[in-house]
Amino acid sequence: xxxxxxxxxxxxxxxxxxxxxxxxxxxxxxxxxxxxxxxxxxxxxxxxxxxxxxxxxxxxxxxxxxxxxxxxxxxxxxxxxxxxxxxxxxxxxxxxxxxxxxxxxxxxxxxxxxxxxxxxxxxxxxxxxxxxxxxxxxxxxxxxxxxxxxxxxxxxxxxxxxxxxxxxxxxxxxxxxxxxxxxxxxxxxxxxxxxxxxxxxxxxxxxxxxxxxxxxxxxxxxxxxxxxxxxxxxxxxxxxxxxxxxxxxxxxxxxxxxxxxxxxxxxxxxxxxxxxxxxxxxxxxxxxxxxxxxxxxxxxxxxxxxxxxxxxxxx
Amino acid sequence: xxxxxxxxxxxxxxxxxxxxxxxxxxxxxxxxxxxxxxxxxxxxxxxxxxxxxxxxxxxxxxxxxxxxxxxxxxxxxxxxxxxxxxxxxxxxxxxxxxxxxxxxxxxxxxxxxxxxxxxxxxxxxxxxxxxxxxxxxxxxxxxxxxxxxxxxxxxxxxxxxxxxxxxxxxxxxxxxxxxxxxxxxxxxxxxxxxxxxxxxxxxxxxxxxxxxxxxxxxxxxxxxxxxxxxxxxxxxxxxxxxxxxxxxxxxxxxxxxxxxxxxxxxxxxxxxxxxxxxxxxxxxxxxxxxxxxxxxxxxxxxxxxxxxxxxxxxxxxxxxxxxxxxxxxxxxxxxxxxxxxxxxxxxxxxxxxxxxxxxxxxx
Numbered sequence: 001x002x003x004x005x006x007x008x009x010x011x012x013x014x015x016x017x018x019x020x021x022x023x024x025x026x027x028x029x030x031x032x033x034x035x036x037x038x039x040x041x042x043x044x045x046x047x048x049x050x051x052x053x054x055x056x057x058x059x060x061x062x063x064x065x066x067x068x069x070x071x072x073x074x075x076x077x078x079x080x081x082x083x084x085x086x087x088x089x090x091x092x093x094x095x096x097x098x099x100x101x102x103x104x105x106x107x108x109x110x111x112x113x114x115x116x117x118x119x120x121x122x123x124x125x126x127x128x129x130x131x132x133x134x135x136x137x138x139x140x141x142x143x144x145x146x147x148x149x150x151x152x153x154x155x156x157x158x159x160x161x162x163x164x165x166x167x168x169x170x171x172x173x174x175x176x177x178x179x180x181x182x183x184x185x186x187x188x189x190x191x192x193x194x195x196x197x198x199x200x201x202x203x204x205x206x207x208x209x210x211x212x213x214x215x216x217x218x219x220x221x222x223x224x225x226x227x228x229x230x231x232x233x234x235x236x237x238x239x240x241x242x243x244x245x246x247x248x249x250x251x252x253x254x255x256x257x258x259x260x261x262x263x264x265x266x267x268x269x270x271x272x273x274x275x276x277x278x279x280x281x282x283x284x285x286x287x288x289x290x291x292x293x294x295x296x297x298x299x300x301x302x303x304x305x306x307x308x309x310x311x312x313x314x315x
Numbered sequence: 316x317x318x319x320x321x322x323x324x325x326x327x328x329x330x331x332x333x334x335x336x337x338x339x340x341x342x343x344x345x346x347x348x349x350x351x352x353x354x355x356x357x358x359x360x361x362x363x364x365x366x367x368x369x370x371x372x373x374x375x376x377x378x379x380x381x382x383x384x385x386x387x388x389x390x391x392x393x394x395x396x397x398x399x400x401x402x403x404x405x406x407x408x409x410x411x412x413x414x415x416x417x418x419x420x421x422x423x424x425x426x427x428x429x430x431x432x433x434x435x436x437x438x439x440x441x442x443x444x445x446x447x448x449x450x451x452x453x454x455x456x457x458x459x460x461x462x463x464x465x466x467x468x469x470x471x472x473x474x475x476x477x478x479x480x481x482x483x484x485x486x487x488x489x490x491x492x493x494x495x496x497x498x499x500x501x502x503x504x505x506x507x508x509x510x511x512x513x514x515x516x517x518x519x520x521x522x523x524x525x526x527x528x529x530x531x532x533x534x535x536x537x538x539x540x541x542x543x544x545x546x547x548x549x550x551x552x553x554x555x556x557x558x559x560x561x562x563x564x565x566x567x568x569x570x571x572x573x574x575x576x577x578x579x580x581x582x583x584x585x586x587x588x589x590x591x592x593x594x595x596x597x598x599x600x601x602x603x604x605x606x607x608x609x610x611x612x613x614x615x616x617x618x619x620x621x622x623x624x625x626x627x628x629x630x631x632x633x634x635x636x637x638x639x640x641x642x643x644x645x646x647x648x649x650x651x652x653x654x655x656x657x658x659x660x661x662x663x664x665x666x667x668x669x670x671x672x673x674x675x676x677x678x
Contacts (some may be wrong), residue, residue, distance in 0.1 A: 073565050097571030110561040111616035112319035121559055125571040175570070 093270030122174030414629020432600030435497030439471025511539020601659020
């Protein structure tokens with residue numbers, strides 16, 4: 001038993017800059033069983049420096065399991081995970097924390113720490129290294145980037161779900177690890193902040209990090225990811241650039257929902273839209289009514305349930 | 316996509332207001348608690364059936380320390396040095412141990428209602444202590460009771476930990492119910508020891524069970540000093556990791572904390588501190604619950620302040636409590652454990668209500 005963790009921190013090796021395209025995190029032939037069920041079977045993915053890799057797929061396909069396995073949370077019964085060229089088991093917790101940061105799906109907190117202190121927890125791996133001197137600047141930058149600085153002094157428990165999600169992301173950014181593993185970072189966020197988070201991912205990749213992000217929104221994945229891995233029933237159904245992978249046939253089969261894919265008129269980024277039946281009005285008498293008329297009729301009808309007409313992503 | 320360097324933006328120079336306020340609060344509290352402890356210790360040394368004026372207490376202490384001053388008369392000197400001071404020191408050690416153990420338990424379990432008394436660790440340690448008295452064990456002389464309390468306390472912490480956690484979390488209901496079960500079982504074991512004890516052992520057990528410092532002597536102080544000192548010295552080193560543990564086990568691991576080792580070390584420390592307190596003073600509940608809570612409300616949940624300050628606060632509460640127990644119903648003496656439970660239980664009740672409101676129910 002060592003009672004002096006301070007000296008342990010001093011021996012930590014700080015990672016140097018990675019060459020663009022260098023493989024920073026890698027899963028090789030992963031097999032993972034949870035509760036007697038094989039959740040991942042022969043999954044291999046690579047996260048390269050300077051790239052955003054999106055993991056997409058239907059519920060239960062194994063996206064979060066894959067991310068958790070890359071993070072070292074789950075035991076594997078086959079295959080291996082390598083971070084920065086070394087097997088997970090060969091890293092000490094402290095050295096590993098300098099190389100990969102993880103954003104969990106839900107972020108709980110046992111005690112009412114204020115937001116800024118939560119973000120500062122992300123700097124813990126740097127204690128005792130030269131990077132410690134940058135703590136204040138890095139924390140402030142992470143809070144500014146995620147737009148949580150205005151409530152830096154509020155207790156975490158008093159925040160809304162979306163605000164908490166951004167604070168958790170700020171903590172992960174403050175860790176300044178070259179591998180970022182993000183599990184549904186956009187789940188609780190509004191439109192503006194979804195875009196903000198993915199822009200941050202791009203930016204970290206631009207700075208040379210490898211970003212692995214689980215996404216439900218295929219539109220976000222298409223717009224921001226360099227590569228997409230589509231998971232289906234515990235295996236990688238397709239992997240590659242969004243334009244290659246997002247094909248109507250594949251997505252319709254994997255999601256068991258017919259979809260249409262067409263390029264954005266200006267950017268050419270693939271847009272994925274589920275095929276939908278035209279919405280009928282309540283009376284059912286009018287066969288083809290304009291959307292305006294329908295929503296007007298619905299608004300006037302007492303007790304009518306609102307119907308969402310907005311174009312939806314395939315999530 | 317415009318690659319505006321958002322994360323690399325220069326940090327605004329902004330003095331965090333809450334942080335400054337909080338650091339003020341920690342300083343004020345530290346100074347106030349230390350001052351209160353000194354004043355209470357001096358008062359406690361002077362007050363009682365045999366009154367010793369404050370100036371005489373100071374004079375005698377200075378004399379013994381070789382800094383001038385003058386000794387008291389024979390009786391006064393004996394009362395001060397053989398009765399009062401060991402008792403004050405013992406109250407201080409026991410209080411510091413209880414307060415610190417409370418803060419650590421809450422941190423390890425990630426649950427603000429965890430406390431050695433409530434979740435059964437104290438009763439577990441008490442089984443060891445009562446057993447060693449009833450069986451007349453003395454293989455380690457003075458340290459026997461403490462060691463037995465430590466061993467039994469350690470087994471109990473491990474048991475409670477294993478029973479009350481699932482999926483890396485401790486739910487309030489599970490923890491409290493586990494505490495009830497462990498307390499009941501420990502009570503039964505102590506009952507058995509009482510049943511088999513002879514009358515001399517019986518009075519010793521009963522007295523000790525009520526939680527009292529009336530039997531304080533220097534050898535008793537020495538008996539608990541190693542446990543308390545090691546525990547109190549080690550605990551602050553793990554404060555920062557306890558902060559990270561508040562995020563949950565996995566996030567703490569992602570930030571480089573060796574969670575398994577942290578947990579084992581802290582469970583050992585909690586057992587040491589609880590054993591130190593229980594071995595001499597019986598089961599004194601709620602100090603470990605009340606003190607960290609009040610401090611957290613005043614200065615925030617950061618463990619780097621909370622752990623040492625809880626030790627300081629626990630010492631203040633227990634020295635004050637013992638003074639009250641000795642003087643409130645003089646010449647009779649209230650059992651200290653009864654007094655702290657009288658004050659602590661309503662607080663615990665309030666805390667339960669508050670936690671329940673905060674969670675919107677238990678389920």
